[in-house]
Amino acid sequence: MNSNSSQTVLALGYFDGIHLGHRAIIDETIRLAKRLNATPGVVTFADDFLSSTKSDANVIYTLSERMTIFRELGISYFAEHNDLEAILHISPIDFINHLVDRFDAIAFVCGSDHRFGKNRSGNANLIAEYCKTNSLDCTILGEIRSQSCDKISSSSIRKLISKGKIQLANEYLVRPFSITGTVVHGFCRGRTIGFPTANITVNPQKILPLTGVYATTTMIANTLYKSITNIGTAPTFDDSKNVTIETHLLGFSGDLYDKSITVSFVRRIRDIIKFESIDELKKQLEKDGTTHD
Numbered sequence: 001m002n003s004n005s006s007q008t009v010l011a012l013g014y015f016d017g018i019h020l021g022h023r024a025i026i027d028e029t030i031r032l033a034k035r036l037n038a039t040p041g042v043v044t045f046a047d048d049f050l051s052s053t054k055s056d057a058n059v060i061y062t063l064s065e066r067m068t069i070f071r072e073l074g075i076s077y078f079a080e081h082n083d084l085e086a087i088l089h090i091s092p093i094d095f096i097n098h099l100v101d102r103f104d105a106i107a108f109v110c111g112s113d114h115r116f117g118k119n120r121s122g123n124a125n126l127i128a129e130y131c132k133t134n135s136l137d138c139t140i141l142g143e144i145r146s147q148s149c150d151k152i153s154s155s156s157i158r159k160l161i162s163k164g165k166i167q168l169a170n171e172y173l174v175r176p177f178s179i180t181g182t183v184v185h186g187f188c189r190g191r192t193i194g195f196p197t198a199n200i201t202v203n204p205q206k207i208l209p210l211t212g213v214y215a216t217t218t219m220i221a222n223t224l225y226k227s228i229t230n231i232g233t234a235p236t237f238d239d240s241k242n243v244t245i246e247t248h249l250l251g252f253s254g255d256l257y258d259k260s261i262t263v264s265f266v267r268r269i270r271d272i273i274k275f276e277s278i279d280e281l282k283k284q285l286e287k288d289g290t291t292h293d
Helices: 020-036 048-053 063-073 084-089 092-103 124-133 154-162 166-172 278-292
Strands: 008-011 039-045 077-081 105-111 137-141 178-184 198-201 212-220 223-234 239-249 260-270
Touching: 008 020, 008 077, 008 092, 020 039, 020 063, 020 105, 020 137, 039 063, 048 084, 063 178, 077 092, 092 105, 092 124, 105 124, 124 137, 154 166, 166 260, 198 260, 212 239, 212 278, 223 260, 223 278, 239 260, 260 278
Parallel strands: 008 039, 008 105, 039 077, 105 137
Antiparallel strands: 178 198, 178 260, 198 239, 212 223, 212 260, 223 239
16 A cells, blocks of 8 residues: 555554464554554564563564565554664563654554563553543454364464474465575485485574475476475484485476575475385485475
8 A cells, every 4th residue: 555644554563473463453454544544554573572571482473474474464654673672671561652652653453462561561451541532543353263263373273383294384374484594505305316305504592393304386486386395304324313305396396496486385204214125215306396286
């Protein structure tokens, strides 16, 4: 949406996974901004914000990945907050005042379970009262639940991903779970047996699926390829220590070193297995490649 106004309508939340509940907040933010002739925006935080508020919690999507998805959904204005210490210690009221003053916010949209400010002491009711007192617009959205009536949340999606239940996690996400990373030099084992792989390095704060072999798709320079991705070790090569992310692209040939690629996960195929011979491994890899057929 385009607006000539410097005033903004801001969506509040961490938006770790950008799931269906988040999608509802984004859609409402765009709708409200259009009615108020303002610019729709999202309050964003650095990747280490989540780990500072929830122990051992890795992000579903990094900040750069989230911003890409937001743009796809129609949001291109970001109220960025990268000063972690300031955010963790600011009072809820001071934080809202900051958003109003710095980003000229005239309305807010959030979920009913939104918490913010020092010790997470601020909530949706406080935002609603603030907006009422200061003649601002405010929309509080209720929970979005799955068909089994479970609350859709980033925490529940992280658990699904960590257990390898990618198909179910994808049902709750706006787009399939993916990993964006840079292709680096690996051990070149796949190339020596006729199955070259792209080894990617990712943000250490990014959550990874349960180790195993996955049916995936890989985006390279706006071209989508079917692929098979291995997350874990290589026991057939007597390597049980180095955990890697290796993707074999079907029908692709070329040099990908130092390039950024995005691997989207479709489903988990199998566990990582130690094969008795390289020939057995090759047969299994050929079989894995048919999972897209």
